[in-house]
Amino acid sequence: MDFIDELRLLATRISTTRDMVSTEEATKNSMIMPMIKLLGYDPFNPLEVTPELIADVGTKKGEKVDYAVLRDGKPIMLFECKKSGADLHINHAGQLFRYFHVTEARFGVLTNGLVYKFFTDLEQPNKMDEKPFFEFNILEFRERDVAELKKFAKSKFDLDIILATANELKYTRAIQARLSEWVTQPSEDFVRLVSSDLLGSRRFTPAIRDQFTALTKRAFEQLIGARINERLKGAMTAETVSIASVASLPAAVSVTNAQESATNVAPVTEIAGLINTSPEELEAFHSMRAILRDVVPSKRLFMRDAQSYCAILLDDNNRKPVARLRFNNTQRLRLGLFGINKEEEVVDLSCVDDIFNHADRLKTTLAFLLSAGDAVAK
Incomplete structure (x- = not known):
């Protein structure tokens, strides 16, 4: 069975049972451990996956990260788990931040069993970034998301390859998110920018703002439609x-x-x-x-x-x-x-x-x- 087919099976099972999962431990057992196993790591083999890894940080003793995925006896990924559907705000990743700093792992994963947020140290060496470079939603994914996730599989894992695209992926996705917002709801600053050369000496009044906001949205829609048509023509040539x-x-x-x-x-x-x-x-x-x-x-x-x-x-x-x-x-x-x-x-x-x-x-x-x-x- 292909990797994507296994993901779809897991997604189907999770979508039908998620309402029955109400605790963090249940989330680990029914959602997160199957995902780790799907990536090719044996969650029951301590040489591959260590649950509740202890790595004392300064004066904080006995804290544990939920799972550490190992390679050649050294951690390569750290998982911090929350219960199904819980908020995954970066403020809830304190332990992940601390453990990332004191282990050799280059990737930290914050997850609630439905969404997996992948972090690394693009901004400052050995300090986990506050923003993930990749997010995967088990209930809503595309093929390109699967391709990114597959890079973390045991059979495909290559640190250099992942890091080579992580920076670009992080900022590309951030820009895409901002552009997507502007397509549906252009900000006033953006409308001012695109209309400045067109207005000449006219003031940017509330009426002008409303008019050009609607025009900007329409222009975006037409531009995207034209690009799609060109792609379709190219694909059929x-x-x-x-x-x-x-x-x-x-x-x-x-x-x-x-x-x-x-x-x-x-x-x-x-x-x-x-x-x-x-x-x-x-x-x-x-x-x-x-x-x-x-x-x-x-x-x-x-x-x-x-x-x-x-x-x-x-x-x-x-x-x-x-x-x-x-x-x-x-x-x-x-x-x-x-x-x-x-x-x-x-x-x-x-x-x-x-x-x-x-x-x-x-x-x-x-x-x-x-x-x-x-x-x-x-």
Whole structure:
């Protein structure tokens, strides 16, 4: 059974039994321990999960964090649990703050069995941030949320990969939340900002404010509708793309020259106002950098977004495609893979994290591009 299917089963069970769970202990047993187990950690094995971990902090003795998930005998995640439906305000995470400071764990989780808030130390080393970089709601999640949660699974856990995207994820989601508020209820300051150039010398009276608040909401709706339509058009546009065949060329002939002879290479183009790089595309880009960092420095990999696909390029050269992200159809994530002397092969992804299943293929493509470049240099 796939990870997402197991999550759905747990969500179904929790939704039908949540009204029967009224204490913190019951929440731990029926909601939180199953989630920890779903992530691949055995809650009954003290080498993997330690309940009520004790780590004295200063003058405070005997305090306990509810669960510590261990790796190689050291804590990597700390869980502080509240009863089902309880408020998860940061003021209720005092013990989590203290234990984060005195253990080697880089992630703290505050949960009531329904919502899981993940924290780390992005603002100041070894001090847990006051705002989570990721939240997961077991009763209301999307595929991209599952992809983020899956990174914490035992089989996928990679500290560097999670931290590489945590900062971007935190602020991207915060900006999205603010923009979402402005879409439905533009603040007066925002309306003043967008209308300032339009009003000229006219005063921003209450009547003007009401008029431009309505206009701003309408403009947002129309802009979002237009973007959706463009994405749908891009998803339905048939494309034939390939990298140049080099089988019949001498070894010293460059990939650049070979590709110039191809007739069906689709260049990456950008059309102002129609390009919208999504969080999934950014996450995929950082995942590829993590996969390929032992082949080339990360700074040599670039992302160039286009209307119908997002290209991952070596040295920002569209004649050196490593892969293509075909994520513009939000209901279907697809990855374009390149091979020597082959057209682009498009594969489906159940989530962004599935890119790691194609790590060997990506490394092979990159190695070919690098070796071809070396041949030219000689």
